[in-house]
Amino acid sequence: MKDHLSQEDLVNCQFELGSDEQASAWKQHLAECESCRTALAKLKAKFSSLDLLNVEMVVPQNLVNDLLNKVQSAPVSTRIITWPRMLGLTAAAAVILILAAPHLFKDPDLSDPQLAAKPGMATSKEIAVLKAEEPFPPASAIELNVLPTRDDVQLTIYNSADLTLVREKRNLTMKAGWNWMQFMWVNTLIDPTSLRLEPMKYKDKIDVQALVFPPRLGELGRWLIFSEVSGQVPVEITYLTSGLSWRAFYMGTMSPDEKTMKLEAYVRVINKSGEDYEEAQTRLIVGEVHLLDEVARLARRKYPYGRPIDPYATRESGKDDDERRREKGKYVLWSDGPPPDEDEEGGELMTHKKDIKKEGLSEYFLYTIEGKETIPHRWAKRLPSFDVSDIPIESLYKYDEERWGRSAMRFVSFANDKDHKLGETPIPNGRMRIYRRLDEEKHLAYVGGAEIKYVPIEEDIELDLGRARQVVVEPKLMNYKTDNYLYNGRGDVAGWDEIREWRITVKNTRKIPVTLEITRGFNRPHWTLEPMQDGGYEKHDATHARFNVELEPGSKKEIIYRATTYHGTREQFAK
Amino acid sequence: MQKTDEDLIAAHVQGDQKAFAELVNRYGKLLLGYLVRISGSREQAEDMFQETFLRVHSKATTFREGSKFKPWLFRIATNISIDGIRKSKRRPVTVPLEGHGDNPGAESDILPSRSPLPDDGAMASERKQIVQGAINALPTRQRAALVLSYYHGLTHKEIAEAMQCAPGTVKTHLSRALVALAKLLPDMEGETA
Numbered sequence: 001m002k003d004h005l006s007q008e009d010l011v012n013c014q015f016e017l018g019s020d021e022q023a024s025a026w027k028q029h030l031a032e033c034e035s036c037r038t039a040l041a042k043l044k045a046k047f048s049s050l051d052l053l054n055v056e057m058v059v060p061q062n063l064v065n066d067l068l069n070k071v072q073s074a075p076v077s078t079r080i081i082t083w084p085r086m087l088g089l090t091a092a093a094a095v096i097l098i099l100a101a102p103h104l105f106k107d108p109d110l111s112d113p114q115l116a117a118k119p120g121m122a123t124s125k126e127i128a129v130l131k132a133e134e135p136f137p138p139a140s141a142i143e144l145n146v147l148p149t150r151d152d153v154q155l156t157i158y159n160s161a162d163l164t165l166v167r168e169k170r171n172l173t174m175k176a177g178w179n180w181m182q183f184m185w186v187n188t189l190i191d192p193t194s195l196r197l198e199p200m201k202y203k204d205k206i207d208v209q210a211l212v213f214p215p216r217l218g219e220l221g222r223w224l225i226f227s228e229v230s231g232q233v234p235v236e237i238t239y240l241t242s243g244l245s246w247r248a249f250y251m252g253t254m255s256p257d258e259k260t261m262k263l264e265a266y267v268r269v270i271n272k273s274g275e276d277y278e279e280a281q282t283r284l285i286v287g288e289v290h291l292l293d294e295v296a297r298l299a300r301r302k303y304p305y306g307r308p309i310d311p312y313a314t315r316e317s318g319k320d321d322d323e324r325r326r327e328k329g330k331y332v333l334w335s336d337g338p339p340p341d342e343d344e345e346g347g348e349l350m351t352h353k354k355d356i357k358k359e360g361l362s363e364y365f366l367y368t369i370e371g372k373e374t375i376p377h378r379w380a381k382r383l384p385s386f387d388v389s390d391i392p393i394e395s396l397y398k399y400d401e402e403r404w405g406r407s408a409m410r411f412v413s414f415a416n417d418k419d420h421k422l423g424e425t426p427i428p429n430g431r432m433r434i435y436r437r438l439d440e441e442k443h444l445a446y447v448g449g450a451e452i453k454y455v456p457i458e459e460d461i462e463l464d465l466g467r468a469r470q471v472v473v474e475p476k477l478m479n480y481k482t483d484n485y486l487y488n489g490r491g492d493v494a495g496w497d498e499i500r501e502w503r504i505t506v507k508n509t510r511k512i513p514v515t516l517e518i519t520r521g522f523n524r525p526h527w528t529l530e531p532m533q534d535g536g537y538e539k540h541d542a543t544h545a546r547f548n549v550e551l552e553p554g555s556k557k558e559i560i561y562r563a564t565t566y567h568g569t570r571e572q573f574a575k
Numbered sequence: 576m577q578k579t580d581e582d583l584i585a586a587h588v589q590g591d592q593k594a595f596a597e598l599v600n601r602y603g604k605l606l607l608g609y610l611v612r613i614s615g616s617r618e619q620a621e622d623m624f625q626e627t628f629l630r631v632h633s634k635a636t637t638f639r640e641g642s643k644f645k646p647w648l649f650r651i652a653t654n655i656s657i658d659g660i661r662k663s664k665r666r667p668v669t670v671p672l673e674g675h676g677d678n679p680g681a682e683s684d685i686l687p688s689r690s691p692l693p694d695d696g697a698m699a700s701e702r703k704q705i706v707q708g709a710i711n712a713l714p715t716r717q718r719a720a721l722v723l724s725y726y727h728g729l730t731h732k733e734i735a736e737a738m739q740c741a742p743g744t745v746k747t748h749l750s751r752a753l754v755a756l757a758k759l760l761p762d763m764e765g766e767t768a
Contacts, residue, residue, distance in 0.1 A: 049702055049761070054726060056608070057608040060621070063624065074633070
């Protein structure tokens with residue numbers, strides 16, 4: 001027997017890389033040599049590990065889309081014809097040109113039906129042929145176009161519902177025949193069930209047939225469009241998204257005498273929708289809008305319209321699937337495993353068309369931000385809203401122990417009406433900060449801030465600016481006694497008066513006069529008040545009296561009054 | 576009746592956009608698999624994938640009538656991958672036992688282990704990395720010949736056309752590649768045929 005086969009021989013034998021003679025010799029040797037047969041078997045086992053890499057590759061869809069886009073944007077290069085051929089062709093072309101010249105430069109007769117076949121517009125015959133062809137399945141990348149960049153976009157943000165209506169204008173490149181137009185919403189909060197595409201031109205020649213959500217391709221939808229035109233077509237795409245919000249901020253600057261105020265309003269738009277919006281016209285809705293669903297929750301669903309329906313889940317004899325569903329009043333959305341939203345109501349909702357309902361609206365108002373803004377994802381932008389000067393205001397101090405303890409509080413009030421140079425639009429809720437101009441050099445002092453609620457037109461606004469340190473109110477009980485006892489049949493006290501003498505010292509350490517409103521409570525409706533010094537009052541309500549005091553700059557006043565409260569059977573004596 | 580590859584490339588030259596997309600559909604997986612195995616890098620393979628098809632598009636007019644599309648496609652891919660590998664000056668990839676190492680794509684395309692035992696899955700993953708590393712250790716042309724033959728079933732003649740060499744040279748490349756692999760690949764214990 002020959003020597004054993006080398007490893008190279010064994011490899012070449014296994015993979016048939018030798019000549020016929022070599023193959024024959026190896027075969028004969030292996031038949032006689034057990035050792036070589038064992039070595040060959042080991043080698044085969046070793047090479048079987050190559051099969052570990054024998055797996056089918058998955059081509060990412062975005063890779064294919066990107067490739068096809070590049071191919072579409074680059075024309076097929078023209079054939080390079082070598083010189084000998086070119087000579088003949090050039091001569092032929094020259095002859096043709098000379099003969100055809102009179103016809104080539106004629107104005108086209110647009111009424112000529114043959115000219116309807118110019119580039120961009122398919123003839124009726126071509127349309128019939130194109131329509132007869134089946135479009136490719138939506139999951140293939142054939143005939144697929146990816147949406148080009150936006151030409152224009154408008155955002156209408158409904159703050160109360162975390163809902164934004166987006167309207168985009170794009171120029172799509174269509175070809176005559178079937179087109180698949182892809183829209184992706186991955187990593188955004190776009191509600192795919194709200195997507196709508198409408199051509200702005202050639203409306204009668206473009207048919208948006210369906211919006212399909214191919215499974216296993218991720219968060220994307222594809223419109224199937226039949227077009228009788230080829231070329232650029234402007235379209236409008238609308239959809240609802242979540243994640244955009246806005247907040248109003250106000251800056252009020254009071255004059256040094258606190259008689260007028262300049263009010264500047266800003267709106268801060270925050271974009272957490274996952275999508276960048278460039279050069280967007282922004283509109284803000286103030287008010288309550290009633291919705292069936294939350295857009296953010298809708299956007300995060302795995303299946304836009306729920307899992308495919310299992311028609312056999314509720315089989316009853318003699319009825320078709322639609323009839324059974326109508327009778328049951330809802331669709332069966334799952335055949336195994338939990339429903340997509342893990343609750344029956346969520347599953348039911350997904351099968352119905354969504355409407356924005358306007359029932360129960362208090363009022364809503366539309367603000368349009370002037371100009372256009374670019375608001376990328378995770379950005380916030382502050383946009384100016386309005387700027388009004390010399391608004392007449394009232395600066396008022398209040399003291400009410402029951403509400404604010406032993407501190408005077410500062411208030412600024414005005415109204416959203418024409419008298420106050422406002423009144424054109426409601427004022428959205430937001431944070432207001434008030435400053436006071438100290439001098440002509442526009443040095444400012446921060447006075448205080450407050451959150452304001454939505455203010456309709458013709459409504460008053462009162463801003464609570466917090467504790468006032470420069471106006472001090474010190475009430476002191478000077479005297480207390482009880483009197484006028486009444487007794488019942490058993491000789492027990494059944495009624496009495498409580499008489500309190502109060503001295504309230506008020507100080508104004510500011511350099512401007514102030515108006516102070518002091519509210520005093522009696523905890524009961526049966527009381528009388530007798531002013532003794534600067535104690536002019538008004539009955540505020542059943543249990544409170546109110547004093548209004550004007551204080552000059554740097555001045556001090558004392559209010560003295562006697563308050564009598566009636567208890568038990570003495571209540572009848574209250575005036 | 577389904578159009579042949581050659582009909583599709585001809586249609587593409589005439590301006591039929593669907594034809595090119597169909598070719599991508601037909602050969603996408605095959606081509607990507609080839610490029611991943613030959614380059615050892617998913618990222619690099621995807622770049623070469625695009626470059627290959629873009630070159631197919633730009634050179635479509637040079638496709639000779641009567642030729643076969645598949646070897647022509649692989650010729651373009653082989654040229655691009657050889658250039659790409661030389662440019663990147665790749666060394667044999669040593670992949671750590673844990674994690675994806677330099678071959679994230681190889682991991683992501685590998686089907687998950689069906690073994691109920693977590694150890695089996697980890698061992699298989701380790702073996703795959705060793706095999707890929709062994710292939711990456713081969714010289715570029717030997718690597719190309721091996722992948723085209725073993726994983727894509729091209730005949731020696733087709734490989735020769737793809738690599739623009741003689742069929743005998745292909746055999747030599749294959750032989751040397753397999754002999755080298757016989758030394759690099761680990762023994763499969765207890766798994767002899």
